[in-house]
Amino acid sequence: MELTDRKKQILKVVVEDYVSTAEPVGSKVIASQMDGSVSSATIRNELADLVDLGYLEQPHTSAGRIPSPTGYRLYVNELMERQRLSLAETERINQALQGKMEELDRVITQAGRAASSFVNYPTYVTAAGKNRVYAHRFDLLAVDEHSCIVVMMLGNNRVKSQLLRMQLKLDKEQMPTLVNLLNSHFTNISTEEMNRRLLSVAEQVSPQMFLLLSQTIAYGVDVLEEAGQKEVFTAGANQLLKLPEFRNAEKAHQLMSFLSDSKESLPLPDEGPMQILIGPENVNAALRDTSVVMASYDIGDDMRGLIGVVGPTRMDYATVAARLSGFADGLTRLFGKKELPEEQRNE
Amino acid sequence: MELTDRKKQILKVVVEDYVSTAEPVGSKVIASQMDGSVSSATIRNELADLVDLGYLEQPHTSAGRIPSPTGYRLYVNELMERQRLSLAETERINQALQGKMEELDRVITQAGRAASSFVNYPTYVTAAGKNRVYAHRFDLLAVDEHSCIVVMMLGNNRVKSQLLRMQLKLDKEQMPTLVNLLNSHFTNISTEEMNRRLLSVAEQVSPQMFLLLSQTIAYGVDVLEEAGQKEVFTAGANQLLKLPEFRNAEKAHQLMSFLSDSKESLPLPDEGPMQILIGPENVNAALRDTSVVMASYDIGDDMRGLIGVVGPTRMDYATVAARLSGFADGLTRLFGKKELPEEQRNE
C-alpha cells in the first residue's frame, strides 16, 4: 500500500515540525506550511487516514499529531533529504579530528567528544579488530639488573611497551637468546597458542630462562587481549538534559547510567556504512524510547570502528546522519594515512 | 563565642537528619532523637538562637531548619565523628584498585570510576608532577628502512614508545650514534633546554643526522609536555540525577556540563591530605551550591595526585571523607609499590 504524494508531504511536514518543536503538530500549522494550496480541513482528513495507517499518533483526542516509529521509519527511508555538509562543517570536523592524538584510544575518545558537541547528542565510539591481533615482533631493552623494557609491535603499526621488573637477576648475555626465542616462537600467533608454546618450550630451556620468558609472555598476552577486545567510549551524555523529553530526572538518569555502564550492549551495525534504529526497533529495553544513528569507519586495513549517536526518537535524522557520516569519513581518512608526513608531527 | 554543648548536639542532629532526608528538620523530630531529655519547646528556643548565630537557616517561616554553610563547617570541623572504614569497605577499595592497570591514566580513571560508585557522587581525579618530568633515557629500535620505534624512559618508571616514520632512509650504522647523541645531550633536561640544545648541536652533526635527531626530539618534547600537564578525569556525573536537589534538569545540566567541560578549573587542595569546601567556600561560581571533598595521594616520589568528590552541600561528609581518604591511601600504596611482585602480573 503506497501513500499518495500529498500524504507523504504531510508526513514530512509533521516529522520536521515535531523534530524542531517537540510539540504535537496541528492541521492549521501544516496547512500554512504547505504553500496554502489546501485548507486545514482537508489536512485533517488526511491526518485521520495517516493515523489509521499507523504513521502518526495522537497523544490525546484534541491534540495535534506526532509521528509514530513507523512514521519516522518511512521518513528516514524515503522522505528525508540526504543533507550535504557545508564547507564550514567539513572544516570543523577535520579540525576536531586533528591534533596530537597518538594512541588509538585517545583518538577515538576525542573524536567521540567532538562528534557529541557537534550533533548535540550523546555519542559512543568503538574500535574493534576485524581479525585478531598478533604480536609481530618483540624487543627487550635492559634497564638495570632486575628490570627491562618490553617493546611489542602489533599489527597496524601499533607499539606497546612496558617496564617489567623480573624476579631473577638479568644476565646481559641471556637477553639476545630471550629475544630470539620470543621472535622465533611467539610472533604472529594467537594468545592461546602462545600459552601452549610456552609450555612446550619449557623443557628446552633453562629454568631461569623459562621464568623470564613466562613473565614476558604473560605481559604480551595481556596486551594482546586488551588490544583485541573492544571497549566502548561514551561522551556527552549530559546533552540529554537539554531535551524536553528528558526533563524528568528519572528517565534521564536511567538512560545516562545505561550509557555509561553497559558499555557492552550498545547496538552495533549489522553491515553497511550507516544504520538508523528508531525507538522500538532497538532490541535493548533501555533504548526503546530513543533512536540510534550509527556509522562505521575503517582503521587502516584490519580494524573497524563504530561511531554512534543516541537521541530521542524525535531526532533530526537528516542532519545527524550527515554529520555523523562526515565524522566517520574523517576518521577513515585519518587512519588510512599510513605515511606520517612532516605536518603531522610539527604542530 | 563558643556554643553550649546542647546547641552543638542539636546542630549535629539537624545536620545528620537533613543529610539523610533532604527535608528541613523540625523541633519535634530533634526532641525525639535526643533521648527525650528535653521538650520540643526548649529545642525551639535553641533553634531560634542557632538561626540568629548563623548556623541554621529557615526555608520559610513555618518550615523546619536546615544547616547553613557555616553550620556545615562547624559540623565538619568539630562535631563530625571521623569514621573508620569497615574491613569490608577497605576490602572493596583494594579490590577496585587492583587489576590490570598499566598506564597511569588508566589507573586513575578507573580509580575515579570506582570511587564514584562507592561514594555515590561524581568524582574527579588528577595526577600532576611535583617536579617537571624529564627523559631519563632514549632507545631506538629499527623496524624497516624508514621507520623505527622510539622508546623513552621518563622518571617514575614510566615508559613511552611510538613508531616514528622518518623522512630519510635510516642507516643501520647511524643508529648507535643517534642513540648516543640523544642520551648524552638530551636526557634529564627540560623541554625548553632540549629545543635549545637541538639548535646548538646542529652544526656538529651531519644534516641527515640532524633531521633524524630533530624528528625524535620533537616526539620527545610532545611526550614530556603531555606527561607534565595535568589532565582531569571525571566520572559518575550522572549520580547527581539521583539526588532531590538536582531533580530539575536545568541545574543538573549546568553542573554536569561544568564537570565534563571545565576540567581546568576544579579546585585543588592547598595542602594537607584532605580538604573540604562547603558551598560558597568554593571560588568557582558553578560550585557555589555544592560541596567538594578532596584528598591527595602520592604517585611514587615525584608525583602527586588528587581525587575529589562533588556533591550537594547536604552531603554525608563523614562517610565521604572516610571513603575518599581510603581511596587516596589505596592509591598511594598502589603507586608506592615499586617492586612488582609475582601476583601483580598473574591474574
Add this chain to the structure above:
DNA sequence: CTTTAGCACTCAGGTAGAGAGAGTGCTAAT
C-alpha cells in the same frame, strides 16, 4: 533563670473547579 505546655499564626503543598485555547471530527455545502 530555665524549661515546658498551650495556642494562635504562617506558609507550602495539595486538591477542586472554572475558564481559556488549541485542535479535532463531523456535517453540510460547494
Add this chain to the structure above:
DNA sequence: ATTAGCACTCTCTCTACCTGAGTGCTAAAG
C-alpha cells in the same frame, strides 16, 4: 474531492481553599 462551520473534547493554567507541619510567643511551673 474539498472546504467552511460548529460543537465537542481534552489539556493547561489560574485561583481559591483546605490541611498540616512547624513555628513564635506567652504564661505557668520547676
